[in-house]
Structures are given as C-alpha cells and as structure tokens.
Amino acid sequence: xxxxxxxxxxxxxxxxxxxxxxxxxxxxxxxxxxxxxxxxxxxxxxxxxxxxxxxxxxxxxxxxxxxxxxxxxxxxxxxxxxxxxxxxxxxxxxxxxxxxxxxxxxxxxxxxxxxxxxxxxxxxxxxxxxxxxxxxxxxxxxxxxxxxxxxxxxxxxxxxxxxxxxxxxxxxxxxxxxxxxxxxxxxxxxxxxxxxxxxxxxxxxxxxxxxxxxxxxxxxxxxxxxxxxxxxxxxxxxxxxxxxxxxxxxxxxxxxxxxxxxxxxxxxxxxxxxxxxxxxxxxxxxxxxxxxxxxxxxxxxxxxxxxxxxxxxxxxxxxxxxxxxxxxxxxxxxxxxxxxxxxxxxxxxxxxxxxxxxxxxxxxxx
Numbered sequence: 001x002x003x004x005x006x007x008x009x010x011x012x013x014x015x016x017x018x019x020x021x022x023x024x025x026x027x028x029x030x031x032x033x034x035x036x037x038x039x040x041x042x043x044x045x046x047x048x049x050x051x052x053x054x055x056x057x058x059x060x061x062x063x064x065x066x067x068x069x070x071x072x073x074x075x076x077x078x079x080x081x082x083x084x085x086x087x088x089x090x091x092x093x094x095x096x097x098x099x100x101x102x103x104x105x106x107x108x109x110x111x112x113x114x115x116x117x118x119x120x121x122x123x124x125x126x127x128x129x130x131x132x133x134x135x136x137x138x139x140x141x142x143x144x145x146x147x148x149x150x151x152x153x154x155x156x157x158x159x160x161x162x163x164x165x166x167x168x169x170x171x172x173x174x175x176x177x178x179x180x181x182x183x184x185x186x187x188x189x190x191x192x193x194x195x196x197x198x199x200x201x202x203x204x205x206x207x208x209x210x211x212x213x214x215x216x217x218x219x220x221x222x223x224x225x226x227x228x229x230x231x232x233x234x235x236x237x238x239x240x241x242x243x244x245x246x247x248x249x250x251x252x253x254x255x256x257x258x259x260x261x262x263x264x265x266x267x268x269x270x271x272x273x274x275x276x277x278x279x280x281x282x283x284x285x286x287x288x289x290x291x292x293x294x295x296x297x298x299x300x301x302x303x304x305x306x307x308x309x310x311x312x313x314x315x316x317x318x319x320x321x322x323x324x325x326x327x328x329x330x331x332x333x334x335x336x337x338x339x340x341x342x343x344x345x346x347x348x349x350x351x352x353x354x355x356x357x358x359x360x361x362x363x364x365x366x
Contacts, residue, residue, distance in 0.1 A: 034293045035285065036213050037205040042275065042284035043216070044198045050278035051095040052190040058092040059183045061085050066179055074167050076159055083152050087257060089182075090145050094265040098223040098272065101216060102201065103192035109185055110227065111140045117248045118146035120154070127174045134181045143178055146250075151175050154253030209357055217287065218359045221347055224269060229339040232262050236325050237332040244329050249321035258321035263314060270307040287350070296353050303345045310338035 065085040069078040093114060100110055112134070119141040126132035126142055134143050151171065156162045165171045204212040230240065231250070238244040251257045275286025291300040313335045318324040325332055351358060 032207075032294060034290050036207070036211075037202060039275075039285035039290065040202040040205055040212050040216075042277075042286075043272075044193070044202055046277040046282060046284055047272060048096070048099050049190070049193050049198065051092075051099070052186065052193060054278065055089070055092040055096050056183070056186045056190050058085075058089040059179070059186055062089045063179055063183055066176065069166075070172065074163050076163065079152070079159060079163055079166070083254075086145070086148050086152060087254075087260075090251070090257070090261060091264050093145065094261060095268045095278070097227065097265070098220055098269065099216075100219050100223065102197040103189045105219075107185060107188060109189055111137070112185055113144040113182060114146065114250075115140045115144065116146040116231070116250055117252065118142065118144075118150050120150055123147055123150060123174070127170050130170060130173070132174075132177075134177060143181060145182075147178055148175075149251050149253045151178070152253075153255070207355065209359060213354075214356045214359075217351070217354070217356050220269075220272065221343075221351075221358070222360050225343055225347070228265055228269065229336065229343065232258075232265065232321075233332055233336045233339060236321060237329055237336055239333075239336060244325050246322045246325040249325065252322045255322065256319045258324075259314065259317050259319045262317075262321070263311065266307060266311055266314070270304060273307070274304060287354075291350060291353060294353050299345065299349055299353065303342060303350065306338065306342040306345060310335060310342065313338050 062082075062085040065078075065082050069082045072078050096104075097110060097114065104110070122139070122142040126139070132139060132142070151166070151174070152162070155165050155171070166175065201212050204210075208214065234240060236245050236249045246252075249258050250261050271280065273286060274288050275284045276282075277284070288300040288304065291297070291303075313331070316331055317335065318327075321332070347358065
C-alpha cells in the first residue's frame with residue numbers, strides 16, 4: 001500500500017512538473033514586445049474603415065446609376081453606365097472581402113455578396129415567380145455581384161435583347177433588389193466599425209486565440225486560401241475536381257474582368273500584409289513588420305516576393321478566365337502553384353513565428 005501511494009505521489013509530481021514547463025514554454029513563446037494595439041489601430045483607421053467607406057460609396061454610385069438607367073428609359077448608353085458602375089463596385093469589393101470579422105462575420109457578408117458561380121436557373125425562377133427572399137442562405141447563389149454579372153451581361157445574346165428584358169418590371173425589380181441588398185448590408189458593416197467595433201477590435205490586443213490579431217490573421221488566411229486562391233483560380237482550373245470548371249470563374253458573363261478582379265484582390269492582399277494604407281499613401285505596423293520584429297525579415301521578404309511571382313505569372317493570363325481555362329489551362333495552373341507557395345509560407349512558417357494557431361478546417365489537405 002505504501003509503495004502504491006509513493007508511486008502515485010511521484011506520478012502526480014511528475015505531471016505537475018510537465019504542466020508547469022508547458023505553461024512556461026507557452027508563455028515564453030506567446031509573449032513579445034511588438035505593439036499589437038498600434039497594428040490593430042492602423043488596420044482599422046487606415047485600411048479597413050476607409051476601404052468600407054469607399055465600398056459603400058461605390059454602391060451608392062451604382063444605386064444612383066440604376067436610378068438614371070430607369071428614369072432615362074433603358075438604352076445602350078445607360079446600360080453601359082450601369083455596367084461601369086457595377087465594375088467599380090466589384091473592384092472596391094476586392095478591398096474589403098478579406099475582412100470578414102465583426103458585423104461582416106455575423107451577417108455573412110461575403111456569402112451574400114460574391115459567391116460564384118451564380119445559379120442562373122434560380123435567378124430566372126425568382127424573377128418569374130417574383131416570390132423570393134434574399135436573406136435566405138438558399139439564395140446566396142442568386143444575388144450579389146455574380147447575379148449582377150448575369151443580369152447585365154448574360155440574360156440574352158446581345159445588348160439590345162438584354163435591354164428589352166431589363167425594361168420589363170420583373171427583371172428591373174430583381175435588379176433593384178440586388179443592388180439595394182448590397183447597399184443595405186455594407187451600410188450595416190461600416191456603421192458597426194464606426195460605432196463600436198473599432199474600439200472593441202483595437203482593445204482586444206492580446207495573444208490568445210480569441211484576440212483580434214489571431215482572429216484577423218486567421219480570417220485573412222482563410223480568405224486567401226479558400227476564396228482567393230481556390231475560388232478565383234483553383235476551382236475553375238480543376239485543382240480540386242480533376243476536371244476544369246470554366247463556368248466557375250469570377251465574372252464569366254462580362255467575359256473581360258476576371259483578371260482585373262483577380263489582380264485587384266492580389267494587390268490588396270499584398271498591401272495588407274505590408275501595411276499599406278487604403279490609398280497607399282502611408283505605411284504602418286503590419287504582418288511584415290511583425291515578422292521583422294521577431295527577427296524573421298527574410299520570411300517577410302519571401303512572402304511579399306511570392307505575391308510578386310504570382311502577379312508575374314498572372315500577367316500572361318487572358319482577361320477572360322473562362323476562355324483561359326478552356327484554351328490553355330496550364331497558365332492557370334502555373335498561377336495556382338505560385339499562390340500555393342504563399343499558403344505554405346504564411347500558414348506554416350508565419351503562423352509558427354507569430355505563435356498563432358489555425359482556427360479553421362482545411363478541406364484541401366494543404
């Protein structure tokens with residue numbers, strides 16, 4: 001009995017010692033003197049809020065262009081103006097899509113804004129029956145910019161036929177609902193940042209899994225890996241299916257903006273990593289400077305250089321990604337490979353250096 005009691009006590013002391021060592025090591029790894037609060041403030045004030053302000057403004061201009069389209073009686077000139085305003089809003093969206101945190105996360109902003117490919121059959125059904133609810137998840141694929149791309153470019157074979165349909169009450173009503181929905185949701189997110197979330201976000205400057213830096217970095221990586229790398233390139237190129245899916249590219253009906261939207265998104269990903277303000281006029285604390293503060297300047301430079309490599313490969317792509325996939329998919333695969341290298345650098349090496357745990361499920365095996 002005495003032997004067993006002594007053994008139990010020794011085992012407990014050994015386990016307590018391991019736990020103490022583990023806690024000490026964890027504390028040492030998670031503590032550094034980098035000013036997270038300053039980085040969070042710069043992200044909020046110089047990148048995220050200005051980006052949302054510009055995005056909301058672009059949607060307001062799109063809404064005004066729609067009113068002009070209706071009031072002037074739809075014709076080719078007003079259709080061109082509507083298309084151009086829609087493109088500018090899509091470009092502006094690329095600057096905020098990665099920031100799915102706070103109210104944007106609560107309402108699922110990205111799901112309501114840019115899930116592609118769109119479901120044209122569901123859109124046509126909604127228009128025909130005039131009995132739809134855009135707040136339902138089942139309508140993720142029947143709204144947002146992909147649905148606008150279809151209505152403005154793909155509902156008929158030529159511009160005159162498109163105009164003839166858009167003049168009808170049913171199509172015009174749906175078009176109006178799509179734009180109003182985008183504006184309504186973006187307003188909610190911007191007001192939340194300005195009213196309360198900005199202070200909540202910047203004050204939560206610790207180094208735990210629920211702290212703002214950890215959450216933002218995870219959201220940034222999730223966006224990069226799933227919605228940017230896979231959504232814009234990997235899925236259409238057949239990386240995950242074994243077969244090319246050219247209809248799954250972004251903006252397939254416009255036929256000339258897939259590359260524009262991709263490069264805009266890539267530029268903003270790199271700018272966020274480097275800490276460039278929304279208008280690129282200033283630089284501040286960033287993931288790159290955080291790595292440098294942790295004596296990892298070569299890694300920071302390598303990640304940024306990898307973004308440049310992806311942009312260099314993408315320069316050889318057609319403006320029309322659907323056409324690129326169908327005629328020479330090898331160039332899409334080359335771009336994907338360069339994007340994937342950045343995933344490894346950030347998701348493995350950067351996360352280890354910053355002692356941030358990945359908080360999302362990786363379904364791609366990478």
